[in-house]
Amino acid sequence: MKVLGISGSMRKNGNTAILIQKILEHVTENGCDEIETEFVSLSGKEIKPCIGCEKCKESKWCTIISDDWEEIAEKVVECDVLILGSPTYYYDVCGQVKNFMDRTYSLYHDRKLAGKHAIVVAVCAYRGCDRTLETLEGFVNSHEFCYLGYVNGRGYHVGDILNDEIALEMTEKVATKIHKLLSNTLAGRKTKK
Numbered sequence: 001m002k003v004l005g006i007s008g009s010m011r012k013n014g015n016t017a018i019l020i021q022k023i024l025e026h027v028t029e030n031g032c033d034e035i036e037t038e039f040v041s042l043s044g045k046e047i048k049p050c051i052g053c054e055k056c057k058e059s060k061w062c063t064i065i066s067d068d069w070e071e072i073a074e075k076v077v078e079c080d081v082l083i084l085g086s087p088t089y090y091y092d093v094c095g096q097v098k099n100f101m102d103r104t105y106s107l108y109h110d111r112k113l114a115g116k117h118a119i120v121v122a123v124c125a126y127r128g129c130d131r132t133l134e135t136l137e138g139f140v141n142s143h144e145f146c147y148l149g150y151v152n153g154r155g156y157h158v159g160d161i162l163n164d165e166i167a168l169e170m171t172e173k174v175a176t177k178i179h180k181l182l183s184n185t186l187a188g189r190k191t192k193k
């Protein structure tokens with residue numbers, strides 16, 4: 001089973017990336033060979049905006065194929081648990097995350113992501129995390145993911161988040177939740193066999 005963490009920050013090793021990687025590390029620490037984790041940063045990736053062509057209603061896949069969206073979207077389609085995180089820019093998600101989410105409209109028509117599980121992560125320096133979380137939750141709810149919870153924290157400079165003990169505790173809690181869920185799913189599959 002696969003847990004995919006995506007940091008939408010343009011700072012490759014920034015605060016959002018740190019929180020997401022902490023969650024993934026805790027999932028791995030809990031142990032289970034059948035649970036795989038992967039981290040993807042949207043930093044350095046070209047994610048063009050949705051052009052609203054609506055062609056994906058027919059094609060069921062985004063018709064813009066000249067950038068990096070497709071490669072990451074394929075990973076989202078294949079994962080069991082998605083952790084999506086964004087830094088707060090003007091009280092909301094950053095542009096890269098918004099572009100990424102908008103392009104998944106192509107997966108929305110047939111609810112290709114429905115039933116997968118999701119965690120959202122938001123970081124801000126002072127204020128605005130609430131709206132960032134709300135936007136991420138809107139994405140999760142629209143696609144009919146099963147929402148597992150969130151992690152939020154405060155930090156300005158890269159690495160500041162490591163001083164936010166509450167956020168770090170939250171990463172452990174959600175990781176335990178993910179691990180329990182996937183372990184139970186695996187156990188259920190074995191009982192059925």
Ligand SMILES: Cc1cc2nc3c(=O)[nH]c(=O)nc-3n(C[C@H](O)[C@H](O)[C@H](O)COP(=O)(O)O)c2cc1C
Nearest residue numbers: 009014015016087088089090091124125126127155
């Ligand atoms: C363009 C821009 C807008 C920002 N807007 C906010 C904001 O509205 N509220 C806030 O508390 N911090 C804001 N910040 C600070 C970032 O949220 C903060 O530095 C965060 O730690 C960045 O996370 P990252 O390291 O994962 O990129 C802004 C930063 C930038 C570059």
